[in-house]
Amino acid sequence: MTTVPGTSPQQESQKPLVMDGNALRDLIVEQIGARVAAAGNPHICLATVLIGEDGPSQTYVRNKHKFAAKAGLVSRNETMPANCTQSEAEALVASLAADPSVHGILVQQPLPSHLNNDAVLALLPADKDVDGLTAESLGRLVRGEPGLVPCTPLGVLRLLEHYGIATAGKHAVIVGRSTLVGTPLAILLSRKGVDATATIAHSRTSNLAELCRSADIVIGASGQAGMIGKDHCKPGATLIDVGISRTEKGIVGDIDFEAVQNIAGAITPMPGGTGPMTIACLLENTLTAAALQGVKIS
Numbered sequence: 237m238t239t240v241p242g243t244s245p246q247q248e249s250q251k252p253l254v255m256d257g258n259a260l261r262d263l264i265v266e267q268i269g270a271r272v273a274a275a276g277n278p279h280i281c282l283a284t285v286l287i288g289e290d291g292p293s294q295t296y297v298r299n300k301h302k303f304a305a306k307a308g309l310v311s312r313n314e315t316m317p318a319n320c321t322q323s324e325a326e327a328l329v330a331s332l333a334a335d336p337s338v339h340g341i342l343v344q345q346p347l348p349s350h351l352n353n354d355a356v357l358a359l360l361p362a363d364k365d366v367d368g369l370t371a372e373s374l375g376r377l378v379r380g381e382p383g384l385v386p387c388t389p390l391g392v393l394r395l396l397e398h399y400g401i402a403t404a405g406k407h408a409v410i411v412g413r414s415t416l417v418g419t420p421l422a423i424l425l426s427r428k429g430v431d432a433t434a435t436i437a438h439s440r441t442s443n444l445a446e447l448c449r450s451a452d453i454v455i456g457a458s459g460q461a462g463m464i465g466k467d468h469c470k471p472g473a474t475l476i477d478v479g480i481s482r483t484e485k486g487i488v489g490d491i492d493f494e495a496v497q498n499i500a501g502a503i504t505p506m507p508g509g510t511g512p513m514t515i516a517c518l519l520e521n522t523l524t525a526a527a528l529q530g531v532k533i534s
């Protein structure tokens with residue numbers, strides 16, 4: 237057994253299970269590749285729309301294409317300059333929506349501020365909406381109808397499933413109420429079959445630490461660096477970090493990883509936890525989108 241300086245073997249054995257999003261992403265990419273190959277390598281295409289030159293967005297899109305290729309999917313990257321007009325952005329998305337050779341469309345967020353994001357998203361057919369962000373996709377999610385679910389919340393669910401974290405009858409607190417992460421995640425966690433009791437917290441929630449301490453699963457999706465610490469964690473709780481903050485120390489999450497080391501039962505690293513899972517679930521959604529459009533995949 238290796239000993240970490242400053243810890244006794246007993247303390248070391250209390251370290252939480254680290255839920256490795258990179259490893260699970262690689263496994264899911266491999267499984268998607270196998271399903272595509274077993275179906276005779278049908279043409280399945282993911283198109284991304286990147287408007288402007290935002291550095292992190294360029295990196296995210298590059299990674300999405302890299303892993304799409306590994307999964308045996310075709311991918312297209314459509315770019316537009318930051319100063320494009322609303323009608324140019326809408327024309328591009330409408331052309332992809334009408335193109336039968338494109339199965340999934342992802343409009344990389346955020347769009348430059350002069351563009352109307354909702355008007356652009358409204359052009360996505362729900363069956364091609366691999367980010368699951370349109371009103372129709374979110375409506376299907378709420379109604380429990382087949383459809384495409386936002387990738388980051390789906391990635392959280394896949395991590396819980398893969399690492400055998402019990403959800404039925406458990407209390408999950410999600411810190412953050414956005415339509416991108418917090419709200420769809422609460423719906424997914426409280427669905428039949430997953431059966432958690434989900435509480436959504438936000439910036440106006442009273443006694444946040446106490447609320448989180450009552451939870452079996454805490455998901456940080458606020459973007460506030462290190463705001464979830466030992467006061468928010470009951471012994472053995474599962475902590476999932478979605479938040480991303482770029483600091484002088486590099487990328488950090490909402491969870492103070494070091495502070496909860498001897499308390500949490502399982503934890504995701506940041507980076508290397510939910511981020512890779514977002515990509516894996518984008519590819520899973522692309523396969524689902526292709527199936528919704530009639531491509532035969534078992």
Ligand code: NDP
Nearest residue numbers: 388412413414417438439457458459478479480510511514
């Ligand atoms: P938003 O800014 O839309 O939402 C943040 C939420 O956090 C809001 O509901 C806000 O409450 C809440 N919040 C902010 N401060 C506090 C606080 N002090 N206490 C409690 N709640 C608080 O962000 P997103 O949902 O789009 O993203 C959340 C984070 O996840 C970001 O850091 C983002 O970068 C990251 N992210 C990570 C992904 C991944 O793959 N890991 C993918 C997508 C996003 P209120 O509504 O009251 O303002």
